Amino acid sequence: MLNRTILIGRTTSDGELKYTPSGVAVYTVTLAVDRPFKNGDGGKETDFIPVIAWRQLAETCANYLRKGRLAAVEGRIQVRSWDADNGKRYVTEVVADNVRFLESNKSESKNKQSDPFHDDGKPIDIPDSEFPF
Template sequence: MLNKVILIGRLTREPELRYTPSGTAVAKFTLAVDRRQARDRERETDFIDIVVWQKQAENCANYLGKGRLVAVEGRLQIRSYDDSQGVRRKAAEVVAENVRFLDRAKEGGPGAPGAGHTAEGLDYGSEISFNEDDIPF
């Protein structure tokens, strides 16, 4: 069996960083990914929820912002939950194993020097990854 997803797109908003009760970092963001319709060649956009864990989550929250171009490699996860009216819902999201920053932050934008973050020591063409053993579930 295989569950592998590779996406390239732009962030629709700033990553949202939180911590689990045990202190594990988790960041969430939405990726806008274009796709073409074969028959009419028009583009449509899919908005895909991404979940990132541990140090990679902190790096994404510190160095990525709305509009930044990234490549995400991970696995598709479908989870169920009950909404506020008690109706059972499903949510699809990609759990990122690797996030690659494909562009540099614009001057004065999120993650840019002078915007409260420094990119020193971060290679924008390199992978930020973690081991499957790092996932706390």
């Protein structure tokens, strides 16, 4: 049997880092994942999928994921249930084994030097004396 999923989407919030009573880190966030087709009106449909990360991965996600960041999540689907006042409740979520951050942090990029290729596509004047051949 196999229970694996890979999602690529954007975070809908900064997420939430908590610790269990025994001190284990748990991070929760919702990932907005576009469907690969358009609806009858020609618009995109999006699924909002809860994601949970545990231990060191949870702390890493809390440090680097912010609202709107593009991320790839690899993990397994989990269905939990509990009894509530109005009947049994269910939630389907992805338990992350691996998270890849697909964009750099925008605040970090402001502190770095500007892109040396920002004029890419424009002619560059290099004198012949600069070439070694």
